[in-house]
Amino acid sequence: MQHAQFPSLLLSTAFALSGASAAVADTCKDVVFKVTNNHFEERQIEIRSVKFRNRHRGGAIQSEDVPNKLCNYGATCSTAGDNLADADKVDLYDIQVVFRHKNHDGTWSREFITQPFTPTYRKCKDGKQYGPLVVRDSN
DSSP, X not given: OHHHHHHHHHHHHHHHHHHHHHHHHTOEEEEEEEEEEOOTTOOOEEEEEEEEEEGGGTTEEEEEEEEEEEEOTTOEEEOOOEEEXXXXXXXXXXXXXXXXXXXXXXXXXXXXXXXXXXXXXXXXXXXXXXXXXEEOOOO
């Protein structure tokens, strides 16, 4: 009886190891999000993160931090390029920008989030650029 369990253990181990390497292969590399700042009060914004839904993760929201990305009014700014886990050759949708704007006194507002944006061509691939996503207001 113990001999019959040994091949099952080997098969289980092989499947577990192959699953671990598949996660690395599913990374969509160097993905750029373009953001146009059309803030209704013509204020500078700071892009804090980008959120999106990933069908490969059951529609769960993924978030990528964007460190220190300032974008002047009227400009289109790009993130540095992110590696998105479990996103290679997967449709991304409901993309949103988390941002804050500069107040008249020079301080920063609380965080706001844009309405969801679903691009025409959603499939993630290495070097993909999404957008521009447009920031219009803070509500």
